Amino acid sequence: MMFPALRRPLVAAALLLGLLLAARPALADAGFDRWLAAQWPAAQAMGISRATFERETKGLEPDYSLPDLAIPGKPRKPDGQAEFVQTPAAYVSDKAIGQLAARGRKLASQYRAELSAIEKRFGVPGSVLLAIWARETAYGGAKLSHDALTVLATQAYVGRRKDEFQGEFLAALKILDEGHVARAQMKSSWAGAMGHTQFLPTGYLKYGVDLDGDGTANIWSSVPEALAATASLLKEKGWRAGKRWAYEITVPSGFDCTLAEPGYTLSIGDWLQRGVKVADGRRIPASALKDEASIIMPAGPYGPVFLTPANYFALKSYNFADLYVLYVGHLADRIEDDKPFAQGWKDISLVKTRDLEFMQKELARRGLYADKIDGKAGMLTRSALGAYQKANGLTLDCWPDAQVLEHMKRGG
Structure with a gap:
């Protein structure tokens, strides 16, 4: 039995601890508010009005549930991009591709005139633009539920790429200030990408195309203008008209x-x-x-x-x-032309991300790899694995499988 004289201090301590824990988000958000206020000089330098800045930042709060944040004391929530956690056969699913291709042919007919005009202007075939639209938002069917400004502010405040997202946050304010879209319609993915073909704000400002002359490149509700923006980007990045992708x-x-x-x-x-x-x-x-x-x-x-x-x-x-x-x-x-690949996919598996990171570190230690340690089996990683296989008399397939992993763990 605890004596009353001892119980009272413990109860008081528990109450104090509860108050401190309850205050932590408020303290963190106070830091966010200071960060937000400090963005005004840069916004002003971009020509953003004070009225827009105050209207759009009033009551803005960070969303700490987003992936890819770097919050002290909390493990990073990975983004889990399918391109890096699925085998090629699973990612490039023949069934899914077939269904999207059928829909794409209907859309190609629906937007024939617009796609022809876009290709004539930028050199990018309509089929490529439709395929990007399909992959990014399932031809506009994906629901983008995040408030873009909240996402970008959060990533700029506690994301892993703060400087990059600070620029995106300011560009989003610029878009709102110029009246290209209302805040309620400026929805995005968890990473801040917007519209049918997923543009970050700086990309929108650089590559947006106003086809109908209304003063706005409408990537949010105009399919032709979203596809034109994509074509504009690809041309800028070196797309060669009349040539194949592969x-x-x-x-x-x-x-x-x-x-x-x-x-x-x-x-x-x-x-x-x-x-x-x-x-x-x-x-x-x-x-x-x-x-x-x-x-x-x-x-x-x-x-x-x-x-x-x-x-x-x-x-x-x-x-x-x-x-x-x-x-x-x-x-x-x-x-x-609805034809599958000439060669099919064989049954293979991926090692876990942490195991691939170990392999990359081991390859780097041996001087075979000099790229990022990111747990992703990109071309440079696979080439380095092949060099390791050759150096150690293993079967040469340049694939990160359990056999190579076990060989490295045994010390090569």
């Missing part, structure tokens, strides 16, 4: 998969002379034979292989993941 190929027996990375390029004609063959029945025009290209093997030797010229890398400017580009490019092809 060719599905077969490589000669014994091909060294460590060469399947963007830094190793030859002309398409030289690749053909080295035994590379087009696998999908397409004809490579003579005008393309001098174009530089690299090879990618998204699943090592366990799936389709591709010859990737400049337009492949223009698509990567939209999303850096190779599987994203593969998805968009293949869907664009299927909208035009």
Whole structure:
């Protein structure tokens, strides 16, 4: 039994602790309010009116439930992008691609005149633009439920890329100040991307296209203007009119998969002379034979292989993941001609992200890898794994599987 004299101090301490814990969010938000007020000079320098700044920031609060934040004392909530946590076969699902391609053909007919005008102006085929629209928001069907300004302010305040998102937050205020969209309609993904084809605010301000002359590039409710903005970006990033995004190929027996990375390029004609063959029945025009290209093997030797010229890398400017580009490019092809890949995907699995991070660190320690330690099996990681396999007499497939992981854990 506890004596009353001892109980009273404990009760008081418990009440004090409760008050302190309850006050923590308020203290954190007070810090946010100070941060918010400190954005005014930069906003003013961009020409944003004081009235807009005060109206749009009044009552603004951070959303600490978002992924990819760096809150002291709390583990980072990963974003879980499908491009990095799914196998190629799962990500580029033939069933899903087939369904989206069927819908895409109907939309291509519906927007035929607009897509033709956009291609004439920017050089990007309508099928590619439709495929990006499909991947980004399922042809506008995805519900973007986040308030864009809240997302961008939160990421700028406690995100992992604060400086980048500070610029995006200010650009969002600029969009509102110029009256391009009402705050209620400025919805976004958890990462702040907006509209049918998912533009961050700085991208909108740079690449937005006003097709109807009303003074606004409406990526939120105008499909043609959203697609035109995407075409504008791709042209700026090096899209070459009349050229393909990639060719599905077969490589000669014994091909060294460590060469399947963007830094190793030859002309398409030289690749053909080295035994590379087009696998999908397409004809490579003579005008393309001098174009530089690299090879990618998204699943090592366990799936389709591709010859990737400049337009492949223009698509990567939209999303850096190779599987994203593969998805968009293949869907664009299927909208035009509904044929699956010439080579199917074999049954393979991915190691866990933390295991892949361990592998990258081990590869870096051995001088085989000099890129980011991010737990993602990109082309440079796979090429480095191939170099490790060659150095240790393992089967050469440039794929991060359990066998290579176990070999590294045993000390190589």
